[in-house]
Amino acid sequence: MTRGAADILVSLLATALAAGLVWSAVHLPAAPGLAGLVERNLEASGVESAVTAVLLNFRAYDTLLEIGVLLLAVIGALSLHPGEELSPAATEALSSGPEPSPMLMWFVPYMVPVAFVIAGYLWWAGSTIPGGAFQGGTVLGAALVLLLLSGRKFSIRPEAVATRLWLSGGLLFFLAAGAVPMVTGDAVLQWSEEWSGITIVLIEAGLTLSIGGCLAALVVGVPAHPPERALRGRRP
Amino acid sequence: MTGHSLIYAIAGALMVGIGLRALFLQAHLLTKIIAANVTASGTFLVLVGVAPFNGGAHPDPVPQAMVLTGIVISVSITAYALALLRRLYDVTGATDLPEERRK
Amino acid sequence: MSTPAFAAALVPALVWIPLSLGALSFVLGRAASPWLVLPGLLATAGVVPALLPLAAPGGIAAYHLGGWMPPLGIAWRLDGLSAIMLAITAIVSAGVGIFASSMMNRMDRQSEWFWPLLLLLIAGLNALFLTRDLFNAYVTLEIVSLAAVALVTITGTSAPIVAGMRYLLAALAGSLSYLLAVALLYARYGTLDFDLLATVMQDDPIGMLALALATAGLFIKSALFPLHVWLPPAHGSAPAPVSAMLSALVVKAGFYLLLRLWFEVFAALDSLAAARVLIGLCGAGAVVWGSMLALCQQRLKPLLAYSTVAQLGYLLLLFPLAEVVSAWQGTLILVCAHGTAKAAMFLAAGIILRAYGHDRIIAIGGAARGVPLTTFALGLAGVSLIGLPPSGGFAAKWLLLVAAFESGRWWWSFVPLGGGLLAAGYVFIILARAFEAPSADTGDFAQVPRVAELAALALALVSFMLGFAGNAVAIGLDSAIAEMTRS
């Protein structure tokens, strides 16, 4: 098939799909949905935010596996780190790329502590209002990236056991907490009603830290050289 | 407020079409990765936009939870894909797949 | 839970053990692989036999994660189909694990990443084979795809990196297509549970669009013809144990989910008959196209990869013949027979690659003398691939033939018959070369661990012996099949 024919075919298929989706969206009959069911069980979930209740109680198993995907991406990205034999563009630290701008350098000392506070707040607030482990984790990750970008004395050393424990700790704790209910003959992830609130807050704490670490590790990659060396003499 | 969700579902559907077309037709791998992300964003908008709501004040939290999960999965895969792209460029010097190379 | 508490308590182990060991082996790095990973992997595999009673007739076990019933929560179920997929995952991953631990130098850079990725892949597969939830299945598919791609690219050399990139983009397109189907079905019915969906499913255009999207997505993920183009380079260039996992198990994951959708969730729809025939034709195309290209290959691993494209085609014959029980028996036995045979052959290819430094088919002369156990494994697995009696492949293809005649659509029988001839062609090419005298360009011979050879042989034996066990397996499966063909 020539390129022109392939272009036309793919464009037609994409258009047909979009049209089909629009048609479906317009013609969908109203279905009941699960909002009512979630609301009725919210009290038993141990948290007040419906989204958090779905993520960490009703469908906590989805979240557990999703953290597995995040960890997988980290492991996959680390596995691409070349040995000594190749130039390390695949994974070298972001901070060894273009020079950080003075604006950024001025900004970071103010920004990072604020971001840490926001991350902590989001984690804590997640049980009652919008917010939670993902939002907290992503803000934490963004703060760590900023910190790395600015070339402060901070780097992620993926070969260290401590770093790896940090990155996978959220998943491991979630797995362990999820297995505890089996002791009393309950299903995995079946939080007992009186403990569910505190269990969820603790799991979210672990997830916030690990998600932040994993996202930062994914963004900055593996430093090919210690960042200090890459950055020395760059600071204005 | 959610009464207008249909508008966003339609926008999402169009984004899916645009993204998928570029995913298959654009040769540069960076564009392909962006296209996959555009498709994902469109899919998420469809997911929440068409989700059932029972007229109450509260939108259905289940699609929102699904999209939250989907966003984290999508950023994970994107990050890995970009690492793979850098490695591919490192090893082969190319930023596209051999069968799609434009001379 | 209506099942023996002890066995039910073991179900989560299928996901929990590999997931936590995957994370732990990442934390501990190279130091962990010998004493932590392989025992854990074998323990996960060992759980499966204990669970089989749950899948027996009348014992279909439902497990509600978090104690929440669908539609609010996510359910697992262990039925015959799940049990078969879990069993074949256990057998192949045990063989691959033993092979890899004997072949891999513990100080290799690769070994540091191989074990966590392998364990997470197994966790994803087990999770997929248990779940009854559309969206949860999406998450497990992502685990499986991402782990599979990362395993392909683990050597970091150019061919697997390019193949991995293509695989990743294809998998992404596939999952988004599937996710759109999930969005439509949730919007239409307000539930994600397979069983609840099956009871309310209507024959309307929205359902059709959802099924089409999910099917297209899973066709890509499973490399089903004509959406198979990413598979041969990926399976052909990955390290041998990775190719074994991919060809034996990963491509079956999408196929498994297709069965759940077509024969459970959408089972009540009568308007799908023509589509089923179309899928059957895709299968026929796969058998012809994959086999022809396999015949043209110069190297062993790409040949085996194209053979996988072909063998996946037989599985699609189930769609037009699904009302006949023997079609189900044949397909399920073929999933097991092909999985074990292809895993054995990829491991054998890895051994030949190690022993001679290459896998060019023209220059593997002397393999029969140098690595006799491996050549024997290739032969046994090849017999099963062709479908000669008394192998598992024979039992499977025989049942497919019976199904074609029983259904009155005898023309489908040409597919297994013709495919068998073509498979005989490419298996013969390999074996004839292996029994030749060593030629000048065979290369120097390097010693290969005996354990690795035994792992390949054991998998080949399983595939071969399935022919004897075939009847027993088929009878044991009756409940599962009855469950799937109920409507």
Place this chain on the structure above:
Amino acid sequence: MTENLGLAFDATLAMLLVWASAQATSRDLFRAVVMFIVLGLLASLAWLRLGAPDLAMTEAAVGAGLTGVLLLDTLGRLRWKRQKRGGPQ
């Protein structure tokens, strides 16, 4: 009146989303990356309008923020290395 204003806002935002998507998948790489970040911010607004503040936060931080940084960095590295390869040794 407010109802109509809301509708107009939603329609405009939807059109912007589609426009940004088309731009983000165009061949000019730098524009594509920038427009993808814009798309993330627009999507974040859309989540707010859809009553999903959780998604708005995550989309802004991940979709626009982290993914944007990742894409920009990758683009920069590809160009930087191309210059190095192309230039005299």
